[in-house]
Every structure is written in C-alpha cells, then in structure tokens.
Amino acid sequence: xxxxxxxxxxxxxxxxxxxxxxxxxxxxxxxxxxxxxxxxxxxxxxxxxxxxxxxxxxxxxxxxxxxxxxxxxxxxxxxxxxxxxxxxxxxxxxxxxxxxxxxxxxxxxxxxxxxxxxxxxxxxxxxxxxxxxxxxxxxxxxxxxxxxxxxxxxxxxxxxxxxxxxxxxxxxxxxxxxxxxxxxxxxxxxxxxxxxxxxxxxxxxxxxxxxxxxxxxxxxxxxxxxxxxxxxxxxxxxxxxxxxxxxxxxxxxxxxxxxxxxxxxxxxxxxxxxxxxxxxxxxxxxxxxxxxxxxxxxxxxxxxxxxxxxxxxxxxxxxxxxxxxxxxxxxxxxxxxxxxxxxxxxxxxxxxxxxxxxxxxxxxxxxxxxxxxxxxxxxxxxxxxxxxxxxxxxxxxxxxxxxxxxxxxxxxxxxxxxxxxxxxxxxxxxxxxxxxxxxxxxxxxxxxxxxx
Amino acid sequence: xxxxxxxxxxxxxxxxxxxxxxxxxxxxxxxxxxxxxxxxxxxxxxxxxxxxxxxxxxxxxxxxxxxxxxxxxxxxxxxxxxxxxxxxxxxxxxxxxxxxxxxxxxxxxxxxxxxxxxxxxxxxxxxxxxxxxxxxxxxxxxxxxxxxxxxxxxxxxxxxxxxxxxxxxxxxxxxxxxxxxxxxxxxxxxxxxxxxxxxxxxxxxxxxxxxxxxxxxxxxxxxxxxxxxxxxxxxxxxxxxxxxxxxxxxxxxxxxxxxxxxxxxxxxxxxxxxxxxxxxxxxxxxxxxxxxxxxxxxxxxxxxxxxxxxxxxxxxxxxxxxxxxxxxxxxxxxxxxxxxxxxxxxxxxxxxxxxxxxxxxxxxxxxxxxxxxxxxxxxxxxxxxxxxxxxxxxxxxxxxxxxxxxxxxxxxxxxxxxxxxxxxxxxxxxxxxxxxxxxxxxxxxxxxxxxx
Numbered sequence: 058x059x060x061x062x063x064x065x066x067x068x069x070x071x072x073x074x075x076x077x078x079x080x081x082x083x084x085x086x087x088x089x090x091x092x093x094x095x096x097x098x099x100x101x102x103x104x105x106x107x108x109x110x111x112x113x114x115x116x117x118x119x120x121x122x123x124x125x126x127x128x129x130x131x132x133x134x135x136x137x138x139x140x141x142x143x144x145x146x147x148x149x150x151x152x153x154x155x156x157x158x159x160x161x162x163x164x165x166x167x168x169x170x171x172x173x174x175x176x177x178x179x180x181x182x183x184x185x186x187x188x189x190x191x192x193x194x195x196x197x198x199x200x201x202x203x204x205x206x207x208x209x210x211x212x213x214x215x216x217x218x219x220x221x222x223x224x225x226x227x228x229x230x231x232x233x234x235x236x237x238x239x240x241x242x243x244x245x246x247x248x249x250x251x252x253x254x255x256x257x258x259x260x261x262x263x264x265x266x267x268x269x270x271x272x273x274x275x276x277x278x279x280x281x282x283x284x285x286x287x288x289x290x291x292x293x294x295x296x297x298x299x300x301x302x303x304x305x306x307x308x309x310x311x312x313x314x315x316x317x318x319x320x321x322x323x324x325x326x327x328x329x330x331x332x333x334x335x336x337x338x339x340x341x342x343x344x345x346x347x348x349x350x351x352x353x354x355x356x357x358x359x360x361x362x363x364x365x366x367x368x369x370x371x372x373x374x375x376x377x378x379x380x381x382x383x384x385x386x387x388x389x390x391x392x393x394x395x396x397x398x399x400x401x402x403x404x405x406x407x408x409x410x411x412x413x414x415x416x417x418x419x420x421x422x423x424x425x426x427x428x429x430x431x432x433x434x435x436x437x438x439x440x441x442x443x444x445x446x447x448x449x450x451x452x453x454x455x456x457x458x459x460x461x462x463x464x465x466x467x468x469x470x471x472x473x474x475x476x477x478x479x480x481x482x483x484x485x486x487x488x489x490x491x492x493x494x495x496x497x498x499x500x501x502x503x504x505x506x507x508x509x
Numbered sequence: 510x511x512x513x514x515x516x517x518x519x520x521x522x523x524x525x526x527x528x529x530x531x532x533x534x535x536x537x538x539x540x541x542x543x544x545x546x547x548x549x550x551x552x553x554x555x556x557x558x559x560x561x562x563x564x565x566x567x568x569x570x571x572x573x574x575x576x577x578x579x580x581x582x583x584x585x586x587x588x589x590x591x592x593x594x595x596x597x598x599x600x601x602x603x604x605x606x607x608x609x610x611x612x613x614x615x616x617x618x619x620x621x622x623x624x625x626x627x628x629x630x631x632x633x634x635x636x637x638x639x640x641x642x643x644x645x646x647x648x649x650x651x652x653x654x655x656x657x658x659x660x661x662x663x664x665x666x667x668x669x670x671x672x673x674x675x676x677x678x679x680x681x682x683x684x685x686x687x688x689x690x691x692x693x694x695x696x697x698x699x700x701x702x703x704x705x706x707x708x709x710x711x712x713x714x715x716x717x718x719x720x721x722x723x724x725x726x727x728x729x730x731x732x733x734x735x736x737x738x739x740x741x742x743x744x745x746x747x748x749x750x751x752x753x754x755x756x757x758x759x760x761x762x763x764x765x766x767x768x769x770x771x772x773x774x775x776x777x778x779x780x781x782x783x784x785x786x787x788x789x790x791x792x793x794x795x796x797x798x799x800x801x802x803x804x805x806x807x808x809x810x811x812x813x814x815x816x817x818x819x820x821x822x823x824x825x826x827x828x829x830x831x832x833x834x835x836x837x838x839x840x841x842x843x844x845x846x847x848x849x850x851x852x853x854x855x856x857x858x859x860x861x862x863x864x865x866x867x868x869x870x871x872x873x874x875x876x877x878x879x880x881x882x883x884x885x886x887x888x889x890x891x892x893x894x895x896x897x898x899x900x901x902x903x904x905x906x907x908x909x910x911x912x913x914x915x916x917x918x919x920x921x922x923x924x925x926x927x928x929x930x931x932x933x934x935x936x937x938x939x940x941x942x943x944x945x946x947x948x949x950x951x952x953x954x955x956x957x958x959x960x961x
Contacts, residue, residue, distance in 0.1 A: 286547035318770015377829035
C-alpha cells in the first residue's frame, strides 16, 4: 500500500463503523477532522439510520452546511428534520453562494426568511437573484463570484490587481472573464495564460475567444455536454443581451453528470436518484408500492389477454408452459432497443432526424434475432411436446413479438419525450406492457386459430 | 434566443443532416471548423453509417486523432477500419500524451511500432511509461505534463519561471506541484493562490497540504470519487515511494463518471457502454443474440418449473391466467432492491459491513408490500374467478415471492462482486431467474397441494 491515500471507502467505512460500535466518540471526531465535507456526506449516506444520527451529531457545526448540500435530498431531509432556525442560520454561514442557494431551496418556508435576513446585503441580494433561476438550468448551477477584467489593460496590471484582491480572490478561480464597460462578456483569460504570458501584453492580445458563453436558461444537461465537449473547468453565463451573470464550475457539472447517470439507471426500476439506501421501512414501502401498483396494472392486462384464451389453454396445457418464453424474449429484446434509445435521447444524439434510421436498424436486428430464436425455441418446444404445429406456432409468435419489441423500444421513448413524459421512468413499464400483451396474444391467438 | 450558444445539439444535428443531404460539402466543412473535436465526435456518433463516413472524410486531418479519442470504442473501430500506417501517424501527431496513450492502445499491433518510432525520444519514452499502467487506474488516466516547483523559492521566482516557460506551459495547468530534490510530492500550489499571494512569500508558505496524492494503482472509479469529494480540477499521482509521476485532470474524470453511469444503465440490458447506436445490423444481431440466449435459459428454466405442474394447470386453467402476475410482481420488487444495491456497490457505499442492515430493511419492505399486494391481487382474483381458495393461494405466493425477491436483490450483487462477476451485467438476469422460478413454483406448488 502506498503512503498516499491509504483508505479506500470500504476500509474507512469499516473503521468508522467499528469506532461507532465501540462508542469511542473522540476517535470518531478525530477521524471526521481528516475528511472533506463531501467525504463525510458520502459516509453518512453509507450508514444505517442510528449510526448516521450519531455521526451527524459529531460533525463540526462550521461545516454542517457543506455536508448538507453534498448528501442526497432524502438523506438531507432525514438529517434536518429536527433543525431549528438558529441551527439553519449557522449551517448557512460559511457556504459559497451557489451552495447557499441550493440549501435555501431545501429549507422549510418558515426558516428561509430568517436565514436570508441574517446575511449581509450583498450576499442576500445575490442569493435572491440566483433563486430566480430554475435549479436545472445554467442559472441554477452558476455562482456569481467571478473576477472580471477589461481587455485594454496589460497582464502586469491584472497581476497587480489580483495581488491586491489577495484573500478576497474566490477560491478555485481558474480563469478571469473579460468584459467591456457595459459588462458584456468578450472572452476568457485563463490563469495559466496570465502567468505564462508577457506582462506587457494586453488582455485583449492574450485572451481566448473560443469559449462561448452559456445562456442563463440553458438546461443543466446541455451545460454538462458543453463542459464535456470543450474540456473546460469553468464557463461564463450570460443573459440574453450578453451581460456576464456568473460562472459555472466543473465540480457542479460533475454532480449533474453523476445524477443523470443515476436517474437513467434508477428510473428503470421506478426509483429516484435521490433514493436513500437506508430510508425508513414505511416510507420505502409506500414509494415502492406505487411502482408495484403501476406494474400490477400491466400484469393484469396481460392476464386479461391470457384469460381470453382459457378454452384453448384448457385443451393444450403445453401453451401455458411455453407462453412465458414468448413474452420474456420480447421483453429482453425490447429493453435493449429501449436502452439505446433512452441513452441517445439523454445525450442529445437521438431525435426525430435520425430516429427513422435507428428504427429500421432495430427492426432488421429484430427480424434476424426473431428468426434465429424462433428456430431454436421451435425445435426445443417441438421435441419437448412432440408437436410440430406447436413448434411452428411458437416460432412465428416469437418473430412477431420481437418485431413489436423493436418498434416499441425505438418509438416509445421519443413519443414519451414529445409528450413531456420522462422516458427513463415510464419507458420500461410501457415496453413490458407491449411485449407481454403482444407475446401472449400472438402465441395464444395463433394457437386458437391453428391448433384447436 | 440569446447571442451565445444558439444551437442545441438537436438544431446542430438537424442542420448538419440537411447539409449532408444537400451535398453542400463546403458548408459542412465550414460548420466543422466551428466545432471542437469532442463536438465533432458527438455528431459522428449521432449519424447513421453513410453520413458518418461522409462527415469523417471532411474532418481536418490535424484533429482526427482528437476526434478519435472522443468517440466510443465501437464507433472508433468503424472509423479507423481502413486507416493505413501513415494516416495513423498523422492522427497521432498533435495529441496530448494521455490521449496519445489511449489511441495507441486502440491501434492495430502492426501500426503501433511505426507510430511510436515516429515520435521524438522524450514523447516516446513517456508514452511507453504510461502504456505500462492499466487503463482503468490512476496511472492509465494521468498525464505526465506536470509543472513542478521547489518549496523554498518565492512566488516571484515561480512567476518568472512560468513566464520563461511561456508557450511551453502545458495548456489548462491550474496548479503547480511542489516536490523536493528527490521528486517526492510535498503539496500543491494552485495558480489562483500564486497570483493572489505576496510575491515575497515562499512556495512552502502558500502551498496547500490538503491535497493528498493518488497512488498510481488506484482504480478509476476511486479516482472519480476522490475528485467528487475534494472538488479539485487536477490531482497529483505518485508511485509507492511518493515520487510524483503525473497529474490527472478533471476532464478525464468526467469521462469516467459518464461511463460508469452508462455502464450500469446499459449493463442491465446486456449492452456495453461503448455500444454504437448505429452499429451494423449483423454485428448488433450477433451481440444481442448472445444476451437473448442467456435469457432464454432463464425462460426455459421457468417453463420447466411450470411443466412440473401440467396436471394441476389442466384442471385449473385460472392458474395459467394468473401465474404471470406472481412472477412479475416479484421481478419488479426484486429489481428495485437490486438497483439500490448495485448503485451502493458502485459508489463504494455498500459492502459486507452494512449489507445486513440493507437486507433486513428490504425484507421488511418486502413483507409489507407483499401483504398489501397479496390482499389486492387476492381480492381481484377471488372476484374474477369466484374462488376464495384461489384468492388465498395467490396472496401467499406473492408474499413468498416478494420475500425471495428482496433477499436475492440485496444478496446477489454482493455475492457476484465477491466472485469477480460484474453485478451490473449479471444481476438482473439472475434476479429474474429467481423471481420467475420461485413465483411459478410457489403459486403452482401451493395450488397442487391445496386446490387439487
């Protein structure tokens, strides 16, 4: 093991749990002192409720605010449920403006006024301005702590200006923004260009014009894509007239990307990306019940379809044995297409323009795989039940279902998006409905026509 | 629309497709000139094969290498399939060392030697050194273009040194690393501290000691978590003796986080995060067929279980109508637990230490939801088929299946991880196997015991 980061999360978590079990609170506090607020947040999320409460009580009040903005919404709600106004005010005290704005949005209504009025005028005005932008836009992600310079001054003047700023320079500034007299954004002067440039050059000569500013209403996911495709660590945000409003830093973009990934992954199971692994049993049960209820409708629809063919089923019990295979193959194939389409939409790579091509390709894949697996399943079913007509029927049903699966997998997400419904959440339920209903209907319907 | 970024991806994609359709290649080339290599990569991924080829032929050879490292592996393989050694050499020419190292790993064996020998000695040695680290470790992510300073010099001396470096200063440097005579890492001097500090202070007085260096063998996902919990934009990488080897920049970490999210999401459908939306039909069919085949085994296992109860089914056809409900409710409930567990493992928040608590909580949720839905489904089934014994049976079967689902959802991912199998890929297939088999067995088995 190297002398550097000794503790992977596992080790750290294990040690902390041991300490909490043994009740050696001083050791726990000493451990906490070596961690960043985000690391503490990460640990809090990893702990079951009782230990989470103990750890939270040990956190230094000076960083409580920072810890709170770093835990997921659900864990946050759990931690703050008994917090009074004084406590909130203390937590808000040392926060960056963007974090403070986030935290204010999660405060109980009754506390917000008190916390805001405790801020000095400048901070309060800035927070109020930032609160006016929706959370999932460039405006909601930005911080207003930009350092601006004029294009006509020399690098030497800029350096002297920064030295005068001294401690007041916003932490983690990696670039200065160049604006004109009207505060209109002109370009960016990265610090690495400032320090490596000739002191007698003007800002205008050295600044970069490649970094286009982000409109304040740009969606958070487009902001993320901008950072990914431009490899920048901060970007300017402007209003419609091009006035500089603030900057977005990459650490907030990283959170957006992490959340987008979790949203897609967890949405398919009807969970929110904010879901707390150790949420209380009752609230978990309630939320899960909703999702199970939605899916039960799907399941009953499929049952109803099967119910239409009770006569056929009672004559050929082999149909009951084999029918889940037809539905299941359709579900699996469809979910592959659906997954591709949802990712494509999320990345902004799939839209009405190229959807036709994806649809045709997926239909072709569906037909080919339909034929392959029709043959395989047909042979196995034929041998198992010694019935060639049954073998042919299940083969045809599989081909039909895989075609419908490909069609729904490609078209459903785009359709849902057009109607403003989140494909990551609703896509898989609807797809399963299609593949179950079509699968059972095709298989049992064909059997009723040709077997009975 | 603001004067800033006018084109969302959708608009840009639409315009490009129009241009490509109209054959106005000059307009396309003009559009390409306004885009970063990563944006071109993004567009290439969004285009169907024929248009993708046309666009690729219009890309400026000087940035081809950068475009290639930004597309997914599959699209890259498609683009380079006819590239000869000269072409590869040209593509490699303008790349950063870390990008070059990535690209070399994707080159055909026959070309690698030629491309490497065309590099100057220093570049070649550095690339060869970086090739020795696995891609998914800190070593594989790092770049060796660090700027180092000694602790005893003053900030003024540092500034003069950087000015002498001038154009040779690595782009996007946001911090200098402080090392001793033996090249051992001591601390970091962010540029914003350098420019806002007193020129007469020494580096040792100003540098930050909080940034622990990353061991070269740290896994990529732990590197990502380190960046997330420390809000840094670059971090030093050291060997076992603490010697500085290079730096990791946040742009590469952003890619890791994006890929982790996609891996989880796409893995559940048996797809790779590198999957090309417009992959050729035949290769798509082949890969999908493998996944369908794996799932077919599951489906046949379930069919075999049903087959055990053919006598019962032929007497009570209502069982065939209702049995998919039992399997489906188990599958949905289990996938919720599974999803939570997979995310917990991926984030390093779930391990043997707290798994017991998750298991108990999920079992409790499973029992409660089991009871709720047992009652609902029981009543509906009882009324539908006018049979109270059937109603009781399906209720009990649902409770049993939801318990097994909660157990498997919580335990399977940890078990898979212990055996070195990727839970994101294998978890959902195995879970469905359990919930199908248990669901059918419980329902039909109980029916055989108590109904017949």
